[in-house]
Amino acid sequence: MYLYSPWECVQMGRPLIDFVEYSHEELMGMLLEQQGMTFKFKKIEGRFIHTFCAGQLLAKIGLTPQEVVGSQLKDFLHEDYAAEKEAYYNEAWQGKEDVSYEGELLGVTYVASLRPIRREGEVVEVIASCVDITERRKSERELRETKELLESLYESSVDGICIMDTEGKVIRINHAFEKIYGWSEAELIGKKAPMFPAHLEKRMEEICWHLQSVKKGIHLETVRSRKDGETIHVFMTLAPIRDADDHIIALTGITRDISERKKMEDFYRKADKLNAVGQLAAGLAHEIRNPLTSLRGFLQIMQSGRVDKGEYYDIMLSEIDRINSIVNEFLLIAKPSQSKFQKNDLVRILHGVVTLLETQAALNNIKIVTEIEDAFPLVECSDMEIKQVFVNILKNAIEAMPGGGIVTICACVKKEMARIRFVDQGVGIGENQFARLGEPFFTTKEKGTGLGLMMCYKIIGDHKGEININSAVQVGTTFEIMLPLSSSVSPEA
Template identity: 30%
Template structure:
């Protein structure tokens, strides 16, 4: 690191070659010899004209010129033309007039090869007989230091931008577990704002996970960073959230441990999808089992259907038992429809949609629905005359109505009304079909209804509000 020792001097009368003047001259000569042997540059400026009287030889190593290049010229010849030059000159004038020193400051100087050198200067006034006659100072080349500071500033800004933009929650704490950094992703994941979290002892760590935290801290503080630790953290509203945690120790400038950094990935959605995959695998296994059962059950239904048909034909038209035999036959047909659904579920038989009368489907399933409902639940059907035909699998329509009826029954523990209504859709509702060619099947009840959270998950394939062992 090179430095300039600078002296700026105001013009004054010569004090002579004897007495105090001679002693002062000898002192200055000794000081000059000391400076010229150092790696610092000393220069002298005449009063308000800023003319340089002296520079030590080491100016050559800093600015590339010999001292004679500057002596007799205003020090402004060193400057680069930067807008800050004007301020440097004004402050120098003010210091000379007031006879006051200047705190450390920097200025830009031009090297002989054209590049810019950053100088740091420390100055003080020179007085003789109480009169300010100049300004002396040290100038040091801090170009490399300034570059390092700028690089560090850019690096810090880059790291800050990465932390702010990270989709992962990043939290740093000191050795007392007080939060020092809480990025926007942490705000979104845990619910606390940075202002609320910083300075507090880790608000997102629930009591049930304190033992895990102790293990994490001990491992990280020993310098053993780790990744992908599955755990839970707490949101501001008290709910637990599944997270994947990676952590490492933080060290200060001396290398001593200063805290911990944790990076959190929300695994709630991933775990939900994993659970759906497991459910799908279970359903696939059930489907294979259902296919085998359906074939065997269908054989039994064929026998029941045949015997019920024979029984029905054996009774006369006025015989009351004939109606019972017909109900047995219809039940066997509906059961056969269920086996078709099981086979479709197991991919061993395709769905069989056909053009049908929706009113007739509702009428045929109505008797079965009344047996499923309790006495305190009233079933009402409103069937529109002139209803358009639809193309659908009748067995699946019946199953849908049965499931909805059972759900409605469970939603009305104190009784109520279940209404099934058919209608031709008004012109504004098309469902992707041609206007006027859509039929509506509406099922509504007077039960407890669904909250917003349940509505948001209404069409998830494996979502249910039923307890284990209940539902359809």
């Protein structure tokens, strides 16, 4: 039978019974197609009997309307499970509004909401709607597990973690942070984080802007003070915490105490310097002995009065200047110094190193040739550290050529970088040794320590430069040092 819509009934003057039938059919269709489930029950002779049940959730939990309608809970559910749910049925039948409970059948989690239907003030039936919340519970469980995992990582991390607002005030810290700096969480909440150097504390707005625009964290190596006044070296990473709209709502600072690493680096640096000084001493003694012998001879001749003294003055002064130059270069290498970055003339440093080592080279039948580009620019660097690098690499080149040859030192500018190349004609380095170059105590020399090249990598890395090595066995090795011309080295705070 065709069912007319309410509008058609009004237009055609048909009885409203057609409208009622239309509405009933439409409602039943909606209930059958709903994602959840709707059911009703009455209390008959002390038993809760289901009078209606429809919805796609019904099939998901393994039931049919025929099994539910006209039956009690215990007729189609396990007795204990049915008794648990029947308690909620009873609450709703007693007139309690908004009774709800969760259930799970065949891996499907659902929530049921019961509401009493009253007639003349008395409850005559209870209607219930059920919603499938399986995916929501799965998401909540995964979220909870993720949170627990992150919480575990947060608390067990050996690095200090500090969460702060965009003004740099502490929201939360972990145990490692307390251990590194000495302050407890209670002492720091709401206060400025002690991890920031003074020059950054008042630049939080600028820092947030940088993090928002660059989308990368900030890395900083600095020196900070603990609560007890002890100074520590730390490596800090500052990263943003964003909301759903990608706006920065907080910051996280991760601190690693690198004091022990700094001590070891200082130890290696000093050990390498002592090793270099010891090896240079023998060559310097020979170099200084030659002009001293000449001076002694000239003085003996002058003392005898057999010649005009004046003709030897220039020669003697030249020999004395030679000794003074060698001793000065030796002292610059040997004495302790603080790293200080400033504009330096790499050509001057190179010539000083060549002066220092040319005697050792000559004793090994090695010639040092320099090829330097005109108008070579100044480079921001540590004079002493770069000198140490040049000495180590030139010494390696000389020692790699027991049969003599030529060491060529080239200096030029390429792509805003100062490029210094040391090219020898030595024994070369095998491919199987390349991967370990720069490791402490790994060396290709019989009496080497391996500290020299390791410190070269460390120093050039601190200067934001790089070292490239090319070598072929029995052909030679090229060490290329690249240093930035622009000021990209940030001094420690």
